[in-house]
Each structure stands twice: as C-alpha cells, then as structure tokens.
Amino acid sequence: MKLDDLLLQVSSHQGVFLCEGIRHPEQRKEVQFSHHISTILSETTLPDIGRLHDFYATFGSITFFVDELSGDEGKHLASPENWAELDAEFRGWIDHFSEEEKEDYLPDWVDTCLVIGEEPRTGNYLLMPTRGESEGRVFVFDHDGYEFVDEAEDIIAYVEYMLKPDNALLVSLASHMRFIEEGSQHQWWILELRDNRGNFATTAA
Known part of the structure; x- marks a missing residue:
C-alpha cells in the first residue's frame, strides 16, 4: 500500500543544524538539511x-539529513537493488569471528538478516x-564496540523517527557529519537542530 501522507511528510521536512567549529568553538555556522527520495525503479x-x-511501494530509497553544500548525509535506507x-560490506566486519566469538558478540539472527541501509561513511x-522475536525490527550495527541497537519496530516506524529528531538522534548524526565544503578543511560539530515541524534537539543534554 502506497503511503502518500508519509511521502509528503518526508519530502516537505527540512530544517537547520546550528554548529560550532571544531578547534574553533567560537565560530558558528548554520547548515540547512532536507531528505532525498529516489523513485521506484522496478518491481522487487x-x-x-x-x-x-x-515502504517500497512508496519510496525507492531515502537519504536523510542531507547537506547540499558539503554532500554530508545522515542516514540512508537503500533500494533493494543495493x-x-x-x-557484503557489513559482513566484512563479522566474517572473521570464530564460532565462539559469534555466540558471545552477535545476535542469533545476524546470519539471515537483511542489510537495508547504512549510516553513510561510518561502517x-x-x-x-x-526470524525470531526481533523479526521485522530495524537495528543499527555500530562497528565501534560491535553493538546492535534496536531503533524501531519496523521500517515505517524508523522513517517516522527520522521526522521527529530527538537528542539521541542528533548525537548520532553529529558523530559523523562534519560539513567539510570543497576547498576547506574546516570541520563542524552540531549543537542544535530546529526543523519546520517544530522539533528541537541538542547535543548538549
């Protein structure tokens, strides 16, 4: 079933990050963000x-929190073709584990899970x-510590979470978005987010 209302919400959602310079915290910068939606390419x-x-009756893919100037991207739900x-990229992080290590560090569903997206340029x-009790839920694999973080009950709930950014989501974005523009090495840290839906989030909390 195509979700026209959700499509409208994603396509119209935009806002601004208030940032401070890394190594130059006295400097401030506002970065505009929006979400990019690709069209449905084929039946899958x-x-x-x-x-x-x-989801895939409505979207081809979604890239969330895109800064046009630097090309930085926050989160990405990929097309099934990808x-x-x-x-293959995800399993490169875990294929070297021994059977004992897999039992100690990996959830029992990892061998058959779908890899439906990424946090760009982060691993x-x-x-x-x-399968199992977690079937259909969305998890983030964080390679720093090999954590599997339960993010949403399904892919639609994950999209809805992106539309209601809170402090935890903003910290996640700030951990890898640096807004380095062409011809500059200046990096920025996100302090706050404000959007056109009335949401406010901060990394200071």
Missing part, C-alpha cells in the same frame, strides 16, 4: 516482514532480522 520481490512492502552490496549499517 520482498519478504513479508517489517512493512517492507508499504542490499547485496551493503550486505555502521541498518539491519532487519528475518
């Missing part, structure tokens, strides 16, 4: 879990288990 066979059918590439990936 999808498993009947996690509201994947609803899942295999993301899967972190968005995963969806295909």
Whole structure:
C-alpha cells in the first residue's frame, strides 16, 4: 500500500543544524538539511516482514539529513537493488569471528538478516532480522564496540523517527557529519537542530 501522507511528510521536512567549529568553538555556522527520495525503479520481490512492502511501494530509497553544500548525509535506507552490496560490506566486519566469538558478540539472527541501509561513511549499517522475536525490527550495527541497537519496530516506524529528531538522534548524526565544503578543511560539530515541524534537539543534554 502506497503511503502518500508519509511521502509528503518526508519530502516537505527540512530544517537547520546550528554548529560550532571544531578547534574553533567560537565560530558558528548554520547548515540547512532536507531528505532525498529516489523513485521506484522496478518491481522487487520482498519478504513479508517489517512493512517492507508499504515502504517500497512508496519510496525507492531515502537519504536523510542531507547537506547540499558539503554532500554530508545522515542516514540512508537503500533500494533493494543495493542490499547485496551493503550486505557484503557489513559482513566484512563479522566474517572473521570464530564460532565462539559469534555466540558471545552477535545476535542469533545476524546470519539471515537483511542489510537495508547504512549510516553513510561510518561502517555502521541498518539491519532487519528475518526470524525470531526481533523479526521485522530495524537495528543499527555500530562497528565501534560491535553493538546492535534496536531503533524501531519496523521500517515505517524508523522513517517516522527520522521526522521527529530527538537528542539521541542528533548525537548520532553529529558523530559523523562534519560539513567539510570543497576547498576547506574546516570541520563542524552540531549543537542544535530546529526543523519546520517544530522539533528541537541538542547535543548538549
């Protein structure tokens, strides 16, 4: 089922990051953000879990919190055509584990999960288990510490979370978005977010 209201919400959502200079905290900068939506390219066979059918009846892919000037991107839900590439990248982080290490560090669903997106340029990936109690949920694999963080009950709930950014989400974005523009090495740290939906978030809390 196509989700026209959600499509409108994503396409119209925009806002600004208030940033301070890294190494130069007295400097301030505002960075505009929006979300990029790609069109649906082709019919794809999808498993009947996690509201994947609803999402991909509406979107080809979504890149969240895009800064046009630097090209920085916050989160990315990928087209199914790109899942295999993301899967190979993700498994490069865990394939060297011994069986004992897998039992100690990895969830039991990891061998069959879908890799549906990423946090661009971080080595972190968005995963969806295909079996067990966590089937259909969205997890973030954080390679720093090999953590699997439960983010949302399904892919639609994940999108809705992106539209209601809170302090935790902003800290996650700030951890890798630096807004380095062409011809400059100046890096920036996000202090606050304000958007056109009335949301406010801070990394100071």
